[in-house]
Amino acid sequence: MLKQFDTNIPNIFTVSDGTGETAISIVRAVRVQFDHADIHIERFNKIRRREMLEEILLNARNKKATVVATLVDPELRIFLISRSMQLGVKVVDVLFPLMETVSEQLGRRPSAIPGLLRQLDEGYFKRISAIEYTVRHDDGIISSDLSEADIILIGVSRTSKTPLSMYLGHKGYKVANIPLVPGIDPPKELEKVDQNKIIALIIDPTRLAEIRVARIEALGTDNIGDYADIEKIFEELEWSREVFKRNKRWPVLDVTGKALEENSVEIEKIILTRFPDLADE
Template identity: 35%
Template sequence: MQPDDPYPPIFVVTGSLHGVGEQLVHTILAQFHGADVPVQTYFCIREMNQIELLITEAVISNALIIHTMVSPDMRQALVAMAQAQGIMAIDLAGPLMDYLSILLNREPSGQPGLYRKMHEVEFKRNEAVEFTLAHDDGVKAEEWHEADIVLLGVSRVYKTPLSVYLAMMTWKVVNVPIVMGVTPRRELFELDRRRVVGLMIDPDQLLHHRQYRQRQLGVHGRSNYVDPVKLFEELEYARKVYRRGGFATVDVTDKPIETTADEVVATVTRRLKSEA
């Protein structure tokens, strides 16, 4: 191959919906700066005719095949067909499975995607937490519609802790601050209102939370942030926003986060069913 010739592609082949091999290939390619090697991933390869088509494409493009096939039959077929056509096929899963089969004295199930199925809740939780942290405090409005739940509220109704707790329950959550005098973004009123919940709280308890927060920050003296009159006006403004959007409300006064989370989930679930 001449220096200016394009690099042959790498085909990453898997029997599941997720390409672990693809991530590994990109990680290794990153060590070869400037080598623009095309990588193409083939998911859910579970039929012989799929392998035949794949090998044909590999022959045409002189591709290198990297595979993580866990089905013994499919793996053997892929290796045999690749060898017959002079195509290099690197097996990332087979040697490890063979070793573990001897070590554990049992045969693998050969079922693609089994790890994902066994750990589905864990995967969903991680995805929900990642999404929720990336959409804290009203950022990325263009992605709000992707949330399972959208929480609204004035400052110090603990939107963020509640959002993270819900994310641990596998809900993808966006939280949006309601600020007195600031018109809410139009995206808020374009959302599925059944998934939006406005948080309310007793004014005295909110005042207590804010005063405590000020002490934590070393701030002393009066301000609009802890002015009882302004605080009441903030809550009334939030209530108007909720009414405008047709959003349900949940009162967080004197409630542990677990109880509030359960109420939020129950509220959203009920509205999704009753207003389908």
């Protein structure tokens, strides 16, 4: 009997003849843009034979999955595209369009060696370490190594702390984010770290109310309570501003109406001005 899958949750297969890190990073970057929506990801790496691709594609058809491919072997790529069309499986070929463009500009063909990026990219392990650190320090998870953070974000709930942290983490920064809870002072551990690493996030109260209402609805409840009450939000944001005023070295970034990339650029500018050595790592 075939296993039943939740058809409301998108299925994505990442397929690579190397480590698969590139495909996974791309899928995660896209997922961040949808507020970490539920997406079921299955990873298939070191794919070197057509038979392996055939089995993956049949599985993808069964699960109605989209295949995100980073195959550098041209024969495997051609088989993947042609066979997926026969089976009606959607494939996103990540590397091929850019490789072809660069190939035309350079006037030569790519080496097509799986895993070459990992071998050449000196920042690979740094980024993996940063991502692992950022995940461990999401949403106020404090540990003894908070001082190792490159960036610490602080703000009330739903001010884009987690999406910004994950985005910056994938760029190689170790990021911790701390939620501010009305009436409760920031954790004492923050007093022990370099205050120049801390960036405060603020947002327009009306926009914050909209975001929180949408979040509540996504959870399948209509019990808004104080969490999305506009008057309570005004009070909460005013209280957070008072906290920020007591900490003069915390720059305050207004995230209202700006894209994730735009806010991350502003954060990077602040941090690299204060810690220029980070740009050289």
